[in-house]
Amino acid sequence: MFTLMEVLKALAPWFTAAVVVVLTPTVKELIPQAVSNYLSSAFQDYFYSRLTYINIEEYGDFAVDQIYYAATIYLRKKINDSPKPKRFICRKAIKQNKPICDIAMGEEVIDNFRDIRLRWKLRVVRTGHHLQLQPPPDKNIFELTFDKRFKKEVVESYLPYVIDRAEEIQREKKGMKLYSPNCRRDHNLPTGQEWSCTILEHAATFDKLAMSPELKRSIKDDLDRFVTRKEWYKKVGRAWKRGYLIYGPPGTGKSTLIAAMANHLDFDVYFFDISNVDSDSMLRQILLTISNRSMIVFEDIDCTQLGKRGEEKKDVYSYSYRKYTLSGLLNAMDGLWSSCGEEQIIVFTTNHKDQLDQLDPALFRPGRMDMHVPMSYCTMDLFKMLASTYLDFTEDHKLYGQIEELLANAEATPAEIAEEFSRTEDADAALEAVVEYLKQKKIAKKSSRTEAPGAEKSSRTEDPGAALGAVVIAEES
Structure with a gap:
């Protein structure tokens, strides 16, 4: 049997809540202030003490x-x-x-x-x-x-x-994002303001890419294998990241390939300009804010003046002094700091692979740049892909033999051929325009080859007769 005090104690919280809820300013004036304060305090102690x-x-x-x-x-x-x-x-x-x-x-x-x-x-x-x-x-x-x-x-x-x-x-x-860093030299980065972004809508796909079928298939298979191997990377103790070095002359489709890779994986893209970075700590801060399932693109890696480890400039008063270092970039890519992000693709691009020997080989070794992707001048196979994409033309043409011969010597990029195709929807007219363009390219290339030796020989003497003789000898040789 419950006593009166036990009943009152059990009902006290509910009674207190009811009193506090119904109290109006008029009623409050009729009771002592101390009583009103006690009831309000009891209400809050009971209800708010139950919250976390x-x-x-x-x-x-x-x-x-x-x-x-x-x-x-x-x-x-x-x-x-x-x-x-x-x-x-x-x-x-x-x-x-x-x-x-x-x-x-x-x-x-x-x-x-x-x-x-x-x-x-x-x-x-x-x-x-x-x-x-x-x-x-x-x-x-x-x-x-x-x-x-x-x-x-x-x-x-x-x-x-x-x-x-x-x-x-x-x-x-639906839709990917394209990020660009907000860093400016000699300016600290407020946390959370490292990147600005926009919606990335690029129609590039592997089906439309002017690339050899074998290389295209190899890249797609590599990407598909990468995104399904989370447990494998964990098992072998590696960060879940993969690197691609894409190289080739301007206009060969490096940026289009990056867009096709992003579309294939549905990854956001972060374009990173390392030349605006002031220090290794700033580099680390920016890279650590990159989300998972993303591509990090370093364009023109040969122009970053990274040099080789141990050869960084030590003169802090030099105008060309770089506070960021190759070691800082390597640690952010696949050192201890790299474990802070996963399922990321790192891409280096360059127009001049022959100049990469000026950089440290450690930057391009397997484990950092796992796959090297060459982007070449337009071949006949690539030309037919472009003709199919731009002109819906899949048959052989009487001009194809001449075009194939010209492509072997003209060094035309897929971008240049695409520009000629984009000027008309008439297949015959477009192919004739390409033939004329490739002829002009071939003439210009031949002229540059014949003029260069003469200019070099004539610069060695101020005697007009001797200079002309040197040019003739150079051309004959």
């Missing part, structure tokens, strides 16, 4: 926090289902199909997970004083609130679920 708060900061030590990033993506799907938020932040890039809506600062989103009610709230934490000359940036945080009884289930089940669901949403997204 988890603060999830936007940035960790080096990059965006994974839970914060996942929550941002996850909550975009929950906004419409939650009755709470009344204000949103909406934005839309020109090439996006529909706007992206995020919760505004101070707003809440209610979620339910296994009968657990969870409340997400976006807040900002001031980290500096307004009188500071350079106050640290404010911190954005997600405040996650729930009944403290479910703390273990929220931490061990709900948060991993949010991360997994966010990854699924990312894989389901």
Whole structure:
């Protein structure tokens, strides 16, 4: 049998809640202030002591926090289902199909997970004083609130679920992103502002690529094998990354190949200009913010002035001094720091592979640049692929024999042939224009070969007669 005190004690929280809820300003005036304060305090002690708060900061030590990033993506799907938020932040890039809506600062989103009610709230934490000359940036945080009884289930089940669901949403997204670094020389990078991006819409595919079928198949097979070997990389103790060196003259399709690779894998692309990097720490900071399932492209790697290890300039007052080093790049690519990212493709491009011997061979060894991909001048096989793509022309033509002979000597790039094809949709007219173009290329190439020796010989003497004699001898030889 319950005593009166036990009954009153059991009903006290509910009685307190009811009193506090129904109290109006008029009623409050009729009871002592001390009693009103006690009832309000009892209400808050009972209900708010049952809640647990988890603060999830936007940035960790080096990059965006994974839970914060996942929550941002996850909550975009929950906004419409939650009755709470009344204000949103909406934005839309020109090439996006529909706007992206995020919760505004101070707003809440209610979620339910296994009968657990969870409340997400976006807040900002001031980290500096307004009188500071350079106050640290404010911190954005997600405040996650729930009944403290479910703390273990929220931490061990709900948060991993949010991360997994966010990854699924990312894989389901339509369209890739193209990133460019915001770094400028002699400027520190605010955390979270390392990159700017736009929607990447490039029609390049392997089917449309002017490349030998064997090389094309080899690259596709290598990419497909890479993305399915997560456990293999873990087993052998290597970072889940793969490197490609793409080389060839300008206009041979290096950028188009990169776009085709990105489309094939559905990877975002990060174009990286290392010449704007001031230090190894800045290089590391930028590379650590690159997301998984992405391609990191270093264009014209031969122009980076990396030199060889041990040969970096030591004169800090020299104008050409580079604070970043080859060792810093190698450590970021496949050293201990490389384990911070996975399922990434690293691409080096160069127009002059013969100049790569000026760089350290360690930069291109297997394990860093696993596959070397040559991009050549247009051959007859590549020409027929271009004719099929641009002109829908798949038959042999009476001009093909002449074109094949001209291609063997003219050194025309696929881009040059494509430009001639793009001027008309008439196949006969286009092929005739190509023949004329290749003839001019052949004449120009022959002229450059005959003029160069003469210019070299004539520069050795100021005597006109001797100079002309030297030119004749050079041409005859």
